[in-house]
Amino acid sequence: MELDWSNLTFSYRPTSCHVEYHWKDGRWDEGELKEKPFVTLSIAAECLHYGQAAFEGLKAYRGEDGKIRIFRMEMNARRLIQSARRSCMAPVPEELFCQAVERVVRANEEWIPPYGTGATLYIRPLLFGSGPQIGVAPASEYTFIVLVVPVGAYYKGGLQAVRACIVDEYDRAAPRGTGNVKMAGNYAASLLSHEMAKEKGFAVDLYLDAAEHKYVEEFGSSNFIGITHDGRYVTPASPSVLPSITNNGLQQVAKDLGIPVEVRPIDFEKEIGTFAEVAACGTAVVITPVKEIVRLSTGEAFSIGTGDGCGPVCQRLYDAYTAIQWGKAPDTHGWLKVLD
Ligand SMILES: *Cc1c(COP(=O)(O)O)cnc(C)c1O
Numbered sequence: 018m019e020l021d022w023s024n025l026t027f028s029y030r031p032t033s034c035h036v037e038y039h040w041k042d043g044r045w046d047e048g049e050l051k052e053k054p055f056v057t058l059s060i061a062a063e064c065l066h067y068g069q070a071a072f073e074g075l076k077a078y079r080g081e082d083g084k085i086r087i088f089r090m091e092m093n094a095r096r097l098i099q100s101a102r103r104s105c106m107a108p109v110p111e112e113l114f115c116q117a118v119e120r121v122v123r124a125n126e127e128w129i130p131p132y133g134t135g136a137t138l139y140i141r142p143l144l145f146g147s148g149p150q151i152g153v154a155p156a157s158e159y160t161f162i163v164l165v166v167p168v169g170a171y172y173k174g175g176l177q178a179v180r181a182c183i184v185d186e187y188d189r190a191a192p193r194g195t196g197n198v199k200m201a202g203n204y205a206a207s208l209l210s211h212e213m214a215k216e217k218g219f220a221v222d223l224y225l226d227a228a229e230h231k232y233v234e235e236f237g238s239s240n241f242i243g244i245t246h247d248g249r250y251v252t253p254a255s256p257s258v259l260p261s262i263t264n265n266g267l268q269q270v271a272k273d274l275g276i277p278v279e280v281r282p283i284d285f286e287k288e289i290g291t292f293a294e295v296a297a298c299g300t301a302v303v304i305t306p307v308k309e310i311v312r313l314s315t316g317e318a319f320s321i322g323t324g325d326g327c328g329p330v331c332q333r334l335y336d337a338y339t340a341i342q343w344g345k346a347p348d349t350h351g352w353l354k355v356l357d
């Protein structure tokens with residue numbers, strides 16, 4: 018496959034195949050690799066009408082040794098089970114999930130970017146209610162697909178800081194809603210504020226808790242990390258934040274580096290000015306430094322003071338974390354599945 022690997026963006030393109038499984042009458046089938054990047058769906062499919070769908074996102078990396086490493090797929094498998102439970106879908110057993118991921122990655126070998134380009138193979142598992150359903154009830158049939166797409170390194174010449182804003186008019190997730198699972202509808206609910214943010218020149222939108230708009234929750238599609246002036250890693254504890262696997266891993270790496278970690282509520286007004294560094298974290302980019310946070314409703318602007326680059330603590334975390342992903346540092350926590 019000849020692609021301009023070093024200049025790939027984060028966008029869809031068809032690859033060799035995806036893998037597709039169906040659930041009916043209480044069991045999953047054997048699944049099938051399909052070359053055509055389409056699914057055949059009833060016009061009454063539950064997912065289309067009632068949004069019964071959840072997804073995952075993870076990556077495979079080609080190391081300097083040529084080996085393919087898939088990062089923490091069991092974590093994604095478990096999170097998809099939580100999403101399935103919350104939306105009454107047939108869960109995909111962890112073993113089936115991991116087999117599906119391995120199967121589609123192997124079948125798309127030629128689409129895994131070469132080492133040194135910074136590009137990776139993004140893996141997108143998707144589970145949805147495909148049975149026809151007009152009366153509101155869980156679907157009687159489910160489809161699980163895993164597709165892959167090569168994606169570029171987000172930032173070519175090092176990590177670049179972005180500006181964030183708070184759009185107080187809209188919330189992403191209610192306290193006992195679905196914010197803590199990766200349901201498709203959460204994204205539909207956050208598109209408008211994200212577009213509003215983008216229009217005003219902000220790359221990311223930050224959400225406060227829906228009940229009081231007092232505590233920091235997370236960005237539209239990534240978790241919030243603050244580094245205090247005395248070098249502590251602080252990230253919000255909230256029942257409506259999506260449990261980011263990147264945040265979980267960065268916390269572990271922080272502990273390994275001797276950086277104290279605090280998972281607790283963060284009072285926006287009281288604390289946002291106390292951080293030496295702020296970053297967004299998620300699979301796609303790992304760490305995005307945030308240089309400024311503007312609250313659109315009041316016009317208040319909080320400048321973080323790390324300029325256009327990345328603060329030193331976030332940079333250390335990023336380097337240590339990505340070294341594990343690329344197979345350059347020892348995998349001391351058993352995070353990698355190496356394909357042979
Ligand atoms: C997927 C997602 C994240 C990041 O999770 P990772 O597992 O680190 O990729 C953060 N917030 C939201 C709302 C998400 O959907």
